[in-house]
Amino acid sequence: MGKIKCIVCEQLYNGCDKKDAAYKTITCSDNHFQIHLIVKDYANGNIDKEAALEKLNKCDLTGYESFKTSTVKVINEIKKEEVKKTVKKTKVSKAVLDIEESNIKIETENKE
Numbered sequence: 001m002g003k004i005k006c007i008v009c010e011q012l013y014n015g016c017d018k019k020d021a022a023y024k025t026i027t028c029s030d031n032h033f034q035i036h037l038i039v040k041d042y043a044n045g046n047i048d049k050e051a052a053l054e055k056l057n058k059c060d061l062t063g064y065e066s067f068k069t070s071t072v073k074v075i076n077e078i079k080k081e082e083v084k085k086t087v088k089k090t091k092v093s094k095a096v097l098d099i100e101e102s103n104i105k106i107e108t109e110n111k112e
């Protein structure tokens, strides 16, 4: 079984043979999978900053500064709004999401 790069922290991890845990196909841990979902939902406009921040606060963000650059940007954006309330649309995040979606595709193809 080859190593897979986590789409959140970019660390290599062992993929699983059976798809027993959904998160294992794209992330190294359930925690990172949750973070990915929040970042994705936020970038998609499915949840607002307040909801995203509330969910993020429940996750372990230890060392998130070294996560994938695009993910860090979105997390920083979510966290930034907490102190500085500016009304800003998430155009950058949309682009980030497109990149992430294509990465998922590539990683899935490599795996199989």
Ligand SMILES: [Zn+2]
Pocket (backbone or CB within 6 Å): 006, 007, 008, 009, 010, 011, 027, 028, 029, 032
């Ligand atoms: Zn990870």
